Amino acid sequence: MPNSLATLIRDNEQTLLDNWLTVQVKDEAVRSDLVGASERRQRSVLFVDGVRRALEGGLTDYEDDAWDDVRALTSDMGRAWSRLGVTPVDTAMFVLSFKQSLFDLMVKLISARDQLAEELRVATSVFDQLGLHVTAVSLDERDEIITRQREEVMELSTPVVEVWAGIVVLPIIGVLDSSRTQQVMETLLQEIVRREAEVAILDITGVPAVDSVTAQHIVKTVAAARLMGTTCVISGIRPQIAQTMVTLGVDLGDVETQSSLRSALSAAIERLGYRVTKSG
Amino acid sequence: MERIPILRLGEFLLVSVQVDMHDELALRLQEDLLGKLEETGCRGVLIDIGGLDVVDSFAGRLLGDVARMSKILGAETVLVGIKPEVAMTLVELGVTLQGIHTALDIDRGMERLRSLIAS
Numbered sequence: 237m238p239n240s241l242a243t244l245i246r247d248n249e250q251t252l253l254d255n256w257l258t259v260q261v262k263d264e265a266v267r268s269d270l271v272g273a274s275e276r277r278q279r280s281v282l283f284v285d286g287v288r289r290a291l292e293g294g295l296t297d298y299e300d301d302a303w304d305d306v307r308a309l310t311s312d313m314g315r316a317w318s319r320l321g322v323t324p325v326d327t328a329m330f331v332l333s334f335k336q337s338l339f340d341l342m343v344k345l346i347s348a349r350d351q352l353a354e355e356l357r358v359a360t361s362v363f364d365q366l367g368l369h370v371t372a373v374s375l376d377e378r379d380e381i382i383t384r385q386r387e388e389v390m391e392l393s394t395p396v397v398e399v400w401a402g403i404v405v406l407p408i409i410g411v412l413d414s415s416r417t418q419q420v421m422e423t424l425l426q427e428i429v430r431r432e433a434e435v436a437i438l439d440i441t442g443v444p445a446v447d448s449v450t451a452q453h454i455v456k457t458v459a460a461a462r463l464m465g466t467t468c469v470i471s472g473i474r475p476q477i478a479q480t481m482v483t484l485g486v487d488l489g490d491v492e493t494q495s496s497l498r499s500a501l502s503a504a505i506e507r508l509g510y511r512v513t514k515s516g
Numbered sequence: 517m518e519r520i521p522i523l524r525l526g527e528f529l530l531v532s533v534q535v536d537m538h539d540e541l542a543l544r545l546q547e548d549l550l551g552k553l554e555e556t557g558c559r560g561v562l563i564d565i566g567g568l569d570v571v572d573s574f575a576g577r578l579l580g581d582v583a584r585m586s587k588i589l590g591a592e593t594v595l596v597g598i599k600p601e602v603a604m605t606l607v608e609l610g611v612t613l614q615g616i617h618t619a620l621d622i623d624r625g626m627e628r629l630r631s632l633i634a635s
Contacts, residue, residue: 418604432620447531459612460603465596465619465628 240346241355242291244416245284248341256337266330270320279313283334298365310366314373324374332367335359349473390419396427403504404433405497407472409442417453419459428466435504436461439497441472451486458491467507469493471500520545522552528560529591534567537575539564544583546582553589560629561586564622566597576611583616592632593617596625 257280260266266276286306293302296380310331310432317327338359346352406424410416420438428436438457443450454470461468471494475483482487494500505512523530529552532546540549549561563579565571571579583593594617598606606612617632619625 421604422600425603429600429620434620434624456607460600460607463595463598463603463606463613463618464600465598465617465624 240351241342241359242288244342244345245288245291245338248312248345249284249288250434252337252341253280255340256280256284256334260330260336263329263333266317266322266326270322271317274465279309283331287334298362303362306366307369310370311373314370315377318374318377318495322374324378327374328371329369331370332363335363338363390416394420394423396423396431398427398431398433399437399501400508400510401507402432402434402435402508403501404428404431405437405439407439407442409496410444412440412443412446412450412453414449414453417457417509421457424457424466425460428461429462433466435507436466436468437497437500437504438468438470439500440470441473441474441497443472443477446477446481446486447484448471448486451481451488455489455491458489467492467504469500469504471495471497517544519548521580522548524552524556524558524601527558528562528626529556529558530562530564532541532564532567536570537568538578539574542575546578549582550585550589553586553591559591559633561591561593562622562625562629563593563595564596564597564625565602566599566621569599570600571598571602571606571620573606573609573611576606576609576613580611580613580616583613592629594619594628594632596620597620 238349257277260276260280281305283306286309290300290302290306293300297414306350314324314327318324339384342352342355342359346355393409394406397407402422404427406420406427424436424438427433438454440446440454446454458468458470469492470488473495480486494503502512518535520531520533520535520537520541522545523532529549531549533545535541537545552558553561561583563582565579579595583595586593595613596619598618619627619628
């Protein structure tokens with residue numbers, strides 16, 4: 237049987253909605269430059285409607301299936317708004333602000349003190365959990381966005397350039413950590429196959445520091461390229477980096493190194509049996 | 517009995533591994549190849565593993581061993597066609613095959629082999 241909270245909402249749905257919308261505008265719960273008034277309104281209508289239907293199911297326990305619809309609704313909202321740049325706190329505040337309107341209405345219409353207390357307890361528990369739910373969803377969406385962007389940045393940061401027939405250059409910019417190394421290795425090896433490269437130059441001019449871990453990663457990449465029959469040369473080791481490497485005892489093994497990309501390129505050209513001469 | 521075929525191509529032996537190399541098969545290849553080397557007196561061996569998606573540490577090490585053994589028998593070995601993912605796995609497994617000649621494909625492998633034997 238539907239509980240009294242459901243009846244209360246059903247009988248006063250329009251008033252409740254209007255109140256809530258007024259509160260939203262007054263509190264500026266959600267930045268109007270991110271979420272338009274019509275979208276906010278539409279979501280509010282859906283939310284109130286969902287809450288009413290859930291309560292009509294006679295279930296006031298948030299864990300019940302009756303709340304699935306409302307949960308889906310708020311999840312959808314949390315994700316959509318997160319993408320628009322609304323903070324998780326603002327999205328949660330939006331959901332929680334509904335409580336205020338609802339409580340105002342309850343205080344006005346429920347006269348019996350005991351009943352009011354009981355209904356308030358139920359409503360508080362449900363909407364607090366909804367608020368937490370929407371926060372969690374928004375945060376998840378943010379995390380996803382961050383992960384995706386990180387992947388995009390990674391892809392952007394590992395271009396392989398064919399500079400000569402059989403010679404590819406991979407300039408590395410930024411810190412070389414293990415996940416990055418994996419990416420670099422994968423891209424480099426695939427490009428070696430695709431372009432049938434015989435020499436690969438790994439230019440680390442843009443790598444701020446080389447510690448033993450980074451060196452280990454470089455050695456691995458070179459070893460993998462060698463297994464495929466390609467000579468891999470490291471270029472762009474700056475004097476300061478060479479100094480720190482020796483001071484720290486970082487070992488690059490028998491990896492071939494060149495100070496600049498220029499010298500690495502001319503050595504590679506020579507290795508392939510070409511000679512570059514000035515014409516005329 | 518399952519065997520990996522070894523073809524004679526002039527003064528070279530050509531091995532193209534197309535099926536998954538389990539331990540027993542790999543050991544048999546080692547036996548057969550060394551036997552063939554002795555029999556023919558070939559001076560170069562080309563092993564193509566371009567058909568393999570997976571090479572475990574045993575097979576990886578064994579390929580390195582075969583190359584070293586062939587060297588003792590007076591033949592140079594070039595390993596060709598290692599796929600990127602296989603190369604990465606081998607490196608992660610610590611099998612870097614130091615001192616073993618490698619090439620991108622059979623063409624380049626042959627070229628490499630010729631220059632190795634000529635020198």
